[in-house]
């Protein structure tokens with residue numbers, strides 16, 4: 001079974017994001033970029049499937065600027081066999097990503113696509129769902145457990161107030177949640193080996209997809225700053241302020 005894992009290059013989760021002064025988006029110049037954390041979990045899950053003898057090949061796919069090659073090399077160092085970069089400088093929105101991924105999935109004849117439940121930059125939580133719809137495949141979102149046997153996947157999902165278990169016939173698009181696994185670190189020897197693994201370069205034109213954005217961002221702004229707190233001298237004063245100033249009790 002061939003597995004495709006989509007890996008997005010995003011602002012590192014430890015970086016304090018700054019909004020560009022013209023309000024057109026967030027600052028990405030000179031900012032540390034990394035693999036989207038949910039995609040790290042997706043790569044780890046694919047590697048575990050290969051180690052269990054269920055996956056035969058893992059292809060990591062990224063879409064975006066040339067520097068996404070670094071993200072793909074990370075996936076290769078953790079255990080992906082090959083990588084594909086669909087290179088473009090155009091801002092990619094989830095529908096364009098889903099259409100490009102569909103084309104790659106069809107070229108590769110994969111049976112399982114793993115994506116993150118959301119990219120921590122746009123927080124869209126749309127790509128996996130759109131991809132499953134475009135392919136006409138089953139989908140399971142926010143997975144915290146995956147078992148594959150006899151051409152079917154049993155996926156446990158985190159839902160409000162509990163867990164839901166689904167059974168889906170392959171092929172399947174699955175999105176990962178935080179508790180699916182704990183991703184491993186790439187070892188130095190594997191980072192070196194990853195440099196020699198195949199990284200294929202494609203373009204939206206080769207895949208026959210027009211990635212032009214359909215949505216226009218009108219404004220991006222920082223949340224309002226928090227007001228300074230005050231120290232109260234007694235419980236009575238606290239209750240008085242909560243009742244008469246904050247009006248919350």
Ligand code: AMP
Pocket residue numbers: 006007008009036038039061062063064092094097114115116117118119120122123124125126127128
């Ligand atoms: P989103 O729908 O934007 O929140 O993204 C959900 C998931 O889709 C991500 O965690 C990735 O697995 C995948 N994805 C989105 N954009 C890209 C991209 N440009 N390259 C590779 N994967 C992507």
